[in-house]
Amino acid sequence: MSETTTISVRPEWQLELAKAIRSPAELGTALNLPADWVARHSTARELFPLMVTRHFVNLMQPGDPDDPLLRQVMPHADEFIDAPGFVTDPLAEQTNQQPALLHKYRSRVLVILRGGCAINCRYCFRRHFPYADHHFGRQQRSQLLDYLRSDSSINEVILSGGDPLLATDAQLASLLTDLEQLPQLKRVRIHSRLPVVLPERLTDALARRLHESPLQALLVLHANHPHEVDHKLQKALKRWAGYDITLLNQSVLLKGINDNAEVLAQLNEVLFEARVLPYYLHQLDKVKGASHFAVTDAEALQIAEQLRVLLPGFLVPRLVREVAGEPSKTPLELITD
Ligand code: SF4
Incomplete structure (x- = not known):
């Protein structure tokens, strides 16, 4: 035998x-x-x-x-430090009724696909998030599809977390197959810091699957400092760009780390060498335990002004703050403290 x-x-x-x-x-x-x-x-x-x-x-x-x-x-x-205004749920996400799904903005929904990350960032606005209550299993997937079918104004699904790229290529491909059945959807967007800390996560197999999808695919990276973007990451990103995947980056403005226009200019230059365009520069979400990373709005606006001098317009990220309950991110210059 x-x-x-x-x-x-x-x-x-x-x-x-x-x-x-x-x-x-x-x-x-x-x-x-x-x-x-x-x-x-x-x-x-x-x-x-x-x-x-x-x-x-x-x-x-x-x-x-x-x-x-x-x-x-x-x-x-x-x-x-227990700083005033710094709370466990700065974006009021934890009262959300639908597990693993956040529908903050009109045409897109965000799915908490995985609870963990490959790195724990000390400033993370979800550092107190009860991921255990937001497990994305078979039942939540079915609820997500029902939810999307019930609201034809949603045309984009954002895969987030935690880090959605902790799901395997096969799991992501399977979810994609379900999403592709919904004619209203135009795009699928992956928000991930994982490639920055594990560049080998940008596999050709996943890029090929995204390329073959009728949905347009975007990868929104999260890198904060030029030292995070080494040759290995640049090479992997260029390969993904070759599969027609739109590559964007968002950063968080962090005291003592990247609160400097020269540093941010260098970051956006090295990312663009790898075909990545800047998206957002976020003012820190006021999460409990991270007050020492906060940059004042006045300093942030000054850095943004200096960035506009240092970089061509297409390499300047939009400086924003997320305000709980607002229908979109808010440009910082529109906020008066
Ligand atoms: S990778 Fe993103 S979600 Fe995970 S800890 Fe860092 S900032 Fe938070």
């Missing part, structure tokens, strides 16, 4: 993800950081766990506690 053995091969990005660093002490050792500094800040991991891929760590400067990439992921004692 012959025996058949099934070997399941995990994609490279999943193998890399399994090696992610989750302990401040391990991160400190990998970067040769002062042990007393690491010990002082590591208690903040109890507020939000540490998680960072080795690819992202390799882009950091060893021995520098102020490295702009390290500051985005390393727990910090300032996260214990």
Whole structure:
């Protein structure tokens, strides 16, 4: 009798993800950081766990506690500051009645496809989000399709999270097949930071599937600093651009990380080399534990003005703030504090 053995091969990005660093002490050792500094800040991991891929760590400067990439992921004692106005649900998303689905804006819905991420960004506006209550399973998928059928004004589905690219290529292809049955839909948009921390996630198989879809495909990256965009990521992005996938980037304006027009100009230059156009520069959402990242509106407007001088218009992102309940993102110059 012959025996058949099934070997399941995990994609490279999943193998890399399994090696992610989750302990401040391990991160400190990998970067040769002062042990007393690491010990002082590591208690903040109890507020939000540490998680960072080795690819992202390799882009950091060893021995520098102020490295702009390290500051985005390393727990910090300032996260214990209880700053006025900084709350657990800054965009009022947690009272949403429909699990895993947010319908904030008229023609598009956002799907919380996966609860986890490949990196935990300390400033994340969803750092307190109850992902366990928003699992996207078979039932939620069926509810999503019913919801879309019931509202013909929706023409775009945004896959978000957490990080939607934690779903496998097969899972994404299967969802795409369902979405393609809805004639009202024009676009599918993927919001993801995963390629920045694991460039191998931009597989050819997924790009090909998106290319073959009658829906127009967009990938909206999230990169904040030029050091995040290395040659490997640029190469992967150019390959995806070759499949007619529109590539955009959004950044969050972060004190001590990218609150500098020269840094942001460099970021948008290196992204454009990889065919990525700027989309939004977000003012920080006032989430509890992240007040030390806040840049004042006056400073933000000044940086935006300097950016307009440094860059051609098509490389200048729109400076916005998301205001809970508003029908669109709000340009910062329209907001008077
Ligand atoms: S990748 Fe995005 S959703 Fe995940 S922690 Fe960072 S900002 Fe938040």
